[in-house]
Amino acid sequence: MHILSIGVSKSSPSHKLATGVDIVRFAFGLLSWFLFCTMGVSQTAPVALVIGNGEYAHVADLKNATRDAQAVALSLQRAGYQTTLIANADRAEMLTALAKLRIAAGEASQIVVYFSGHGAQQNGHGYLLGRDVPPHGVDLARYAVSLQVVMRAISDKPRQKIVFLDACRTPVSGSMAPLSGPALHFPAGTFVAFAAQPGAPAFDGVGSLSPFADALVSEIAGPTQTLGAAMRSIRRRVVASTGGQQVPWSIDVLLQEAKIGRGAATRKAAEAGLSGG
Numbered sequence: 001m002h003i004l005s006i007g008v009s010k011s012s013p014s015h016k017l018a019t020g021v022d023i024v025r026f027a028f029g030l031l032s033w034f035l036f037c038t039m040g041v042s043q044t045a046p047v048a049l050v051i052g053n054g055e056y057a058h059v060a061d062l063k064n065a066t067r068d069a070q071a072v073a074l075s076l077q078r079a080g081y082q083t084t085l086i087a088n089a090d091r092a093e094m095l096t097a098l099a100k101l102r103i104a105a106g107e108a109s110q111i112v113v114y115f116s117g118h119g120a121q122q123n124g125h126g127y128l129l130g131r132d133v134p135p136h137g138v139d140l141a142r143y144a145v146s147l148q149v150v151m152r153a154i155s156d157k158p159r160q161k162i163v164f165l166d167a168c169r170t171p172v173s174g175s176m177a178p179l180s181g182p183a184l185h186f187p188a189g190t191f192v193a194f195a196a197q198p199g200a201p202a203f204d205g206v207g208s209l210s211p212f213a214d215a216l217v218s219e220i221a222g223p224t225q226t227l228g229a230a231m232r233s234i235r236r237r238v239v240a241s242t243g244g245q246q247v248p249w250s251i252d253v254l255l256q257e258a259k260i261g262r263g264a265a266t267r268k269a270a271e272a273g274l275s276g277g
Helices: 020-037 065-078 091-105 147-154 211-221 227-241 264-271
Strands: 003-005 047-052 082-087 110-116 119-122 125-129 144-146 160-166 190-194 249-253
Touching (some): 047 065, 065 082, 065 110, 065 160, 065 211, 082 091, 091 110, 091 147, 110 147, 125 147, 144 147, 147 160, 211 227
Antiparallel strands (some): 125 144
16 A cells, blocks of 8 residues: 655646546546456455645645645555545546546445545536636636546445545635535435535644544544544534534435444455455
8 A cells, every 4th residue: 555646736837628528538438448457456445535735826725735635645544545645736637546546446345535625616516626727717627626527436336435525615716606515416325524514614723734634534543433423523523623613514325334444444355355254
């Protein structure tokens, strides 16, 4: 297991993007070919993709986003997840990371995606904003990755799909609606956690990590427990540290109980036969 950092800074050359539909079709078409070529490789250990977008070219930077992502990635790696970390990525780089995640997942029964950065809503779709998103009058499909695309990438096989969205649910700019939740639809087998309630910010906090990331890292590093119990503990921690101003929310469409924490990944692998069980 390893953490692979393929993030880039704001000064990196920009990519010329095709239309949203074209690039998604290309990425997953290429992905299908890779999957066909690697059918003999069995990967059953849980996998994770961690994205930290803190440096933005045209909208406000987020001082803790990259550091939060690094801490979450390290905690997942230590808990037994095959973990990939990217930082300050644009849309094309996030799509590439999702395609690689789908390949790496193999037969894994659980996938975790954590995103720390700006989120927004447009035309009924939730989006994770890339580092080069313009501040006004923009088609987010060209500069951001929709939650629908994220779900499509990790829903190729029946498995638990756990997504942590560490983003404010307030407008990024005057032309972007805040990231919603109840209006979004998620497939069966999914658990989505939002760092804050609708209409509220996700605070940076006073320490080196944001309240949500700090609580999440503590739960991942702790004893194995159900995801529901872990989320309630995260909620209590965040509410306490923010004086009730930030209340993490979650949407649970899981079909089976999911577990998280130290040793949970090892148990998942063993149950899938990796350890000969």
